Amino acid sequence: xxxxxxxxxxxxxxxxxxxxxxxxxxxxxxxxxxxxxxxxxxxxxxxxxxxxxxxxxxxxxxxxxxxxxxxxxxxxxxxxxxxxxxxxxxxxxxxxxxxxxxxxxxxxxxxxxxxxxxxxxxxxxxxxxxxxxxxxxxxxxxxxxxxxxxxxxxxxxxxxxxxxxxxxxxxxxxxxxxxxxxxxxxxxxxxxxxxxxxxxxxxxxxxxxx
Amino acid sequence: xxxxxxxxxxxxxxxxxxxxxxxxxxxxxxxxxxxxxxxxxxxxxxxxxxxxxxxxxxxxxxxxxxxxxxxxxxxxxxxxxxxxxxxxxxxxxxxxxxxxxxxxxxxxxxxxxxxxxxxxxxxxxxxxxxxxxxxxxxxxxxxxxxxxxxxxxxxxxxxxxxxxxxxxxxxxxxxxxxxxxxxxxxxxxxxxxxxxxxxxxxx
Numbered sequence: 001x002x003x004x005x006x007x008x009x010x011x012x013x014x015x016x017x018x019x020x021x022x023x024x025x026x027x028x029x030x031x032x033x034x035x036x037x038x039x040x041x042x043x044x045x046x047x048x049x050x051x052x053x054x055x056x057x058x059x060x061x062x063x064x065x066x067x068x069x070x071x072x073x074x075x076x077x078x079x080x081x082x083x084x085x086x087x088x089x090x091x092x093x094x095x096x097x098x099x100x101x102x103x104x105x106x107x108x109x110x111x112x113x114x115x116x117x118x119x120x121x122x123x124x125x126x127x128x129x130x131x132x133x134x135x136x137x138x139x140x141x142x143x144x145x146x147x148x149x150x151x152x153x154x155x156x157x158x159x160x161x162x163x164x165x166x167x168x169x170x171x172x173x174x175x176x177x178x179x180x181x182x183x184x185x186x187x188x189x190x191x192x193x194x195x196x197x198x199x200x201x202x203x204x205x206x207x208x209x210x
Numbered sequence: 211x212x213x214x215x216x217x218x219x220x221x222x223x224x225x226x227x228x229x230x231x232x233x234x235x236x237x238x239x240x241x242x243x244x245x246x247x248x249x250x251x252x253x254x255x256x257x258x259x260x261x262x263x264x265x266x267x268x269x270x271x272x273x274x275x276x277x278x279x280x281x282x283x284x285x286x287x288x289x290x291x292x293x294x295x296x297x298x299x300x301x302x303x304x305x306x307x308x309x310x311x312x313x314x315x316x317x318x319x320x321x322x323x324x325x326x327x328x329x330x331x332x333x334x335x336x337x338x339x340x341x342x343x344x345x346x347x348x349x350x351x352x353x354x355x356x357x358x359x360x361x362x363x364x365x366x367x368x369x370x371x372x373x374x375x376x377x378x379x380x381x382x383x384x385x386x387x388x389x390x391x392x393x394x395x396x397x398x399x400x401x402x403x404x405x406x407x408x409x410x411x412x413x
Contacts, residue, residue: 012391013384013387013390016390016391016394017372017390022372022387026371026372026373055398055401056398060366063347064367065255065263067250068260068263072260072264075264075268076246076264076268076271077238079268079272080238080272081235083276084276085233086231086275086279187355188392189389190385190388
């Protein structure tokens with residue numbers, strides 16, 4: 001945790017997770033748990049009420065679905081007997097896992113390996129004989145696309161918004177201070193925050209900045 | 211391929227899958243027996259009735275087995291299966307528009323009034339019977355955005371830890387905490403007044 005986080009009040013989500021015992025037994029969450037507990041010693045008024053979740057928990061247990069009739073599972077199992085085994089599995093899956101790991105390593109190496117500066121050409125090189133040069137063209141304008149939903153796993157890779165124009169700078173993480181994170185007004189969800197201490201940030205300078 | 215020296219009951223999930231790939235039915239029986247119940251409960255919570263839940267369990271298991279090549283051991287078979295089953299449940303729910311039907315019946319204007327018939331007085335303890343509780347919870351769950359509903363069901367019904375839910379949904383633990391927190395808040399805000407009012411009437 002960064003120094004500013006250690007002095008900051010934990011979020012309600014963290015208080016609730018602590019009260020539910022969900023910060024226990026996970027080494028990665030140990031600093032967070034320690035921070036919450038230290039905060040609660042100094043600010044006992046923030047302690048999550050013990051019975052806050054009781055009604056919901058009781059209702060949930062009370063309505064646990066009963067097992068289906070005996071024929072239900074049997075019919076499914078009969079169908080499963082007819083499912084063909086995927087060809088080449090499990091050797092295929094291991095090879096695929098190895099290949100994907102290798103491909104990821106190669107991609108990372110190619111992406112982050114320091115490159116020699118490219119020679120500056122006075123004019124674009126002529127295409128190779130027999131190869132037609134393709135001019136990039138816009139596929140769609142922003143008004144023609146409507147994003148209905150974004151899976152959580154894609155939020156780190158999908159840039160949503162207007163394309164960045166103008167000069168782009170790379171900043172080290174230490175050059176940016178995150179002062180607050182607020183839930184989105186539309187759905188009350190907190191945005192994902194990457195707290196890497198190594199990954200640089202891409203910063204698009206706006207016109208009003210010096 | 212793993213060498214199995216124990217019976218199906220003691221074998222790991224991966225060993226059972228390997229046995230099944232060699233045509234051994236008892237391995238499939240054991241694997242299905244291990245996870246059918248939790249898969250069914252998750253599907254039931256997401257769909258609200260036995261028939262649809264069984265369809266989702268069947269779809270989920272079939273997809274899990276036919277797409278085994280996508281399971282590369284980076285998660286447990288259980289979390290991977292629950293991911294497939296919950297996907298199948300949500301797909302089925304969208305197709306059958308169950309949630310919309312519940313909203314029309316229960317949640318459109320005058321939600322509170324339309325729920326009053328559910329708060330029956332034939333139970334001296336709370337005025338509610340189990341079937342009524344379930345309908346209340348169904349209606350309350352239907353109000354949640356799909357990501358929150360799925361996260362909450364996986365955590366509360368399948369008893370997955372935050373990390374396991376994060377693996378299933380491929381989201382961060384922070385997002386799991388956030389979704390659970392807001393899901394609980396919304397469910398409580400919706401359910402508590404209804405239940406407390408009913409208990410007060412009967413006390």
